[in-house]
Amino acid sequence: MAKRTVQTLLEMKREGRKISQVTCYDYSTMRLVEQCGIDSVLVGDSLGMTMQGYENTLPVTMDEMIIYARSVARAAREAFVIADMPFMSYQVSAEQAVANAGRLIKETGANAVKLEGGASVTEQIRAIVSSGIPVCAHVGMTPQSVNALGGFKVQGKGEEAAEKVLKDALAVQEAGAFMCVLECVPPKLASLITSKVEMVTIGIGAGAGCDGQVLVWQDLAAVTTDFKPKFTKHFGQVGEALKACFRAYNGEVKAGTFPAEEHSYVRSDCSDEYLEELNRRY
Ligand code: KIV
Numbered sequence: 443m444a445k446r447t448v449q450t451l452l453e454m455k456r457e458g459r460k461i462s463q464v465t466c467y468d469y470s471t472m473r474l475v476e477q478c479g480i481d482s483v484l485v486g487d488s489l490g491m492t493m494q495g496y497e498n499t500l501p502v503t504m505d506e507m508i509i510y511a512r513s514v515a516r517a518a519r520e521a522f523v524i525a526d527m528p529f530m531s532y533q534v535s536a537e538q539a540v541a542n543a544g545r546l547i548k549e550t551g552a553n554a555v556k557l558e559g560g561a562s563v564t565e566q567i568r569a570i571v572s573s574g575i576p577v578c579a580h581v582g583m584t585p586q587s588v589n590a591l592g593g594f595k596v597q598g599k600g601e602e603a604a605e606k607v608l609k610d611a612l613a614v615q616e617a618g619a620f621m622c623v624l625e626c627v628p629p630k631l632a633s634l635i636t637s638k639v640e641m642v643t644i645g646i647g648a649g650a651g652c653d654g655q656v657l658v659w660q661d662l663a664a665v666t667t668d669f670k671p672k673f674t675k676h677f678g679q680v681g682e683a684l685k686a687c688f689r690a691y692n693g694e695v696k697a698g699t700f701p702a703e704e705h706s707y708v709r710s711d712c713s714d715e716y717l718e719e720l721n722r723r724y
Pocket of ligand 1: 656
């Protein structure tokens with residue numbers, strides 16, 4: 443697979459080819475993702491929950507995003523890497539947004555940035571795009587507004603709410619976004635938006651009518667099993683497989699069967715006789 447770019451992702455939309463995206467937060471996992479034909483990765487601020495154990499994404503800082511995004515970008519050869527702008531790194535002003543988007547691109551090697559919000563952040567999107575940085579927008583359920591929304595809830599259910607989500611999507615496209623995440627939006631509304639816009643739509647809890655889909659990798663691999671959102675699916679049981687490895691290791695260490703001879707470095711430049719002499723001397 444060739445390196446995915448803004449242009450090839452838009453071409454995929456035009457040709458009706460679906461786009462796959464997963465979240466990723468570290469180098470080792472990204473090495474695996476790269477071997478599976480995934481088109482794009484999002485270093486999402488969901489890392490506040492999946493990697494840092496917070497209740498929501500609000501505490502994540504720019505410096506933390508940079509550390510995670512940098513390790514993912516270092517492993518990415520072909521997938522298109524998007525780095526999330528954390529809460530309060532762009533809301534204050536267009537100048538703040540450009541400065542922080544610039545840091546994310548310059549200090550991590552990501553290909554684009556993502557920020558949440560519709561009509562209310564068009565000034566920021568316009569300014570970031572003008573500085574040469576591709577923007578992925580995010581409308582519908584926007585987790586950074588969890589306190590304003592009163593929880594993680596489906597958005598755009600009623601007629602007025604549906605019109606707001608559509609207007610938000612049109613506004614971010616007009617401001618220059620090339621891609622937009624539609625989160626927890628009713629499927630028919632997400633399909634309507636997808637057919638009306640030229641930018642790529644990436645759905646999460648928004649039905650199959652979007653141009654592509656994104657899932658948090660720990661959710662799709664069943665690494666985190668304490669809570670399973672309705673929109674996710676377990677495509678494997680990695681959590682169980684990992685637990686089996688940890689249990690087996692624990693058992694062998696305690697039984698003294700690991701390491702075996704083949705797991706040790708055998709060096710011939712120190713003879714058994716010399717070791718015996720050391721034993722005598724000390
Ligand atoms: O932060 C994130 O990972 C996200 C996706 C779940 C869309 O915003």
